[in-house]
Amino acid sequence: MLVNLSIRNIVLIEKLDLTWRAGLCTLTGETGAGKSILLDALALATGARGDAGLVRSGAEQGTVTAAFDIPEDKLVKRIMEEHDLPCEGQIILRRVQSKDGRSRAFINDAPVSVNLLKTIGSELVEIHGQNESQSLTDGPVQLSLLDSYAGHGDKVDALKQKYSHLMECEEQLELYKNASDRAAAEEDFLRHALKELEKIDPKEGEEESLSEERTLLMNSEKIAGYIAEALVLMEGDKALQSSLNGALRQLEKVSDQAAGRLDTTITALERAVIEADEAQTQLLEASRDLVYDPQRLEQVEERLFGLKALARKHAVQVDQLPATKTMLQQQLDDIESGADRLNELQQNVEKAFKDYEVLALSISKTRQQAALKLDKTVMKELEPLKLNGGGFQTVLSHVTPSMGTATGIDSVQFMASTNPGMPAGPISKIASGGELARFMLALKVALAEASEPLTMIFDEVDAGVGGAVAEAVGSRLKLLAENGQVLVVTHSPQVAACGNHHWLISKSVDDDSTMTRVEELSTQNREEEIARMLAGASVTEEARAAAVRLLGGQL
Template structure:
């Protein structure tokens, strides 16, 4: 249930804080006073598309904050829990709209995506605009109403998952069949390419190893020359080792008399002698191992250029040749064992279709039963809504399972007649705008017991009707509000009189600035407003008496 609505800098509203109540809440006012602004603001807070035009002139941004009591709302609580958003009995939706078009969304002060805000908002509020009843003519909407009445939305969601799985299995089968056809046509090429790779037998990391060896072989003569020169320097009369050893012997002669002052130096010289000897030994080893071998160089280059050429042929890096070889082998294996894989994929499709068909048929049966009960409930509502002699029937047509959709194997059409003796026809062709609105209201009343508690908003659902019909619309709205909260924007005094609570929306001009104001009416002010609605600009005593009578009839 909507508890509070705070609006800042939205269109004609500079600052507005409203506290809402349970039951039927009516909103009235002159045309153009700004009633639709309230609905636009609430829609923005519940995830509607943002619009920079909603920001009040002169302001940088507009903000709408809507607080809801969700104590008895299991659906919203589940959504919040699934998305790890903490809540304890209350939820606060906030939307910030900037004049540059950017928009930010928050739930309980935690930033969320606008899509997340819309998911939660749609579970909290249902808004029916002036043309919303036209959706009653839309097949998917009609089917969703049947499913809501049947109370098996969880099964419909499971069916969507099964349908997705079926399509996935079909896609995998088609892809495999196409790949198998291409592979079969390329079998000779695959065998030749695989044989070529297996003959060359590339090894992991071989390119780097061969490149390093090639570089070494190409420069072996030069390297050997420098090693020889280094050895000659190390082995000559003025060799480093000789100098180091001589210095070490001289210091050792006086080490005992130096009282430890030469110990560190002697240790360093000892290490230097050892390191120099080790360096000389390693140079000797490198000199013996480094052999100029033109034949080996030719072999290395032939191997290196061979694997590079094969990599270019397959359009891959050298290190990817092993993976290419495995892929070619797998493709040939697939061709050879294609029948088994094809049969496996065909079985997957058959099993997925059987699962989908079983659940779709079960849902279809439940829809037939729910449709009959819904028709009976709606028919009971037609007479109170002054559609006497009218009729309502849900026609469900079961498709072949192969023609199924994510929502099942049923197509639906609401059929209606508005006068006795008139043949039933599609509701879109039979009912006028006002009649459609009343059929929608009848459906909502019939569906109320099967629906989650939520705030329902009707924007001039009484458009095009008056007198007794408007009074009937008001009474059904009041009935609908018994199980929740209903907000209705109305120009009808009969509907306004049915409300449990009443707000007046007005427009004023202060310092060349137009502002919309909202005021909750007391009993006396309410009588005056309904009298105004009955008589127009000049309120007469007769209108006041009629207003008292209208309100008295609702007590």
């Protein structure tokens, strides 16, 4: 239940703090006084789209704060717990709208997204604008109303999830079929390409080793010549080893008399002799190994060029050819094993469809039962709303489960007749604006039995009706408010008189500034306001007496 509403700098309201009560709360006032501003402000606080135009002229920002008392088991508390929001005592929604168009949202002083504010707000308040009754002509809205009455919202939510899962399974199957078709078309190419790679059998790092061997083979004669010259120099009369050995022998003759000063040199010469011998040995081995082989060179070049040609063909590096071979083999394996995967995906679709079908048929059966009950309940409300002789029927049509949607296999159309003997037709074509409003009110009274209590707000639901019909509308609104709270903006004195509480909205001009004011009326002031609504600009004693009679029937 809405208990407090605080508004700062919204349109014509500079500062306003209102305390609300349970039951039917009526709001009246002259046209243009600002009744709709209150509804716009409350809508903003409960998650409606922000609008810079709502900020009062001259102010930087406007703020609306709405406080609610809720039952312990209210769904909104569970939603808040899921989002780690504090939830003790009242729930306070606050919206700050800046004149630059930006807005911020808070729940119990914790910053939240506007979407979350809207989710929470929709569980606390239901706002019906002046054209709300037109929504009765919309099929999805009618289906939603029926589901609300049936009380199987959890099943409908589960059905949407099952439908989504079914769509995902069908999409996966379709994608795999398309991929399989493309793969099958490329199978011949894959087999030919794999055969080429298997024939050459590329090895990782092979390009580098072949390039090195090719370079060596191409230069083997030149290298052999230089090795031979080096060996001649090392083995001649003035060979390095002979010179080193001669120097070593001369120093060894006097090493004992040199007091150790030649020891380091002698050691170095010994190492040099050993290294020179080893170098000569390695040169001899290299000379024997290095043989010019034109046939081997041809083989190396043929393989190296073959590898490079295949790499260009597959648009990869030579070293990536082994991985390319593995990838082509995997693609062929996938084609060969595709039947198993295709069968698996088809089974997934069949299972998902069966799960959807079972729940969709169950929901459809519940809807049919609820439709019959709803028709009876609404019919009981037509006479009090002065639709005597009228009729109401919920017509369900079905499609096969294979043609179902996220909401199931059913579509709904509310059919109505407004006079005895008239054939029933779609409610949008049969009912006038005032009759639509009354049909909507009858539905709301019927649905209230199956819904959690929440604050309901009606903006001129009595538009287009008057006299006894308006009085009937007022009585049903009061009935609707018995276990909750209903706020109604009205121009009808009959509806205003039905209220448990009454607020007057007025507009005043002070120092060239226009402001909207709201005042809760006492019993005497209510009589005067209802008399004004009955008489117009000039309130007569007859109007006052009529107002007393109207209120006397309600108080």
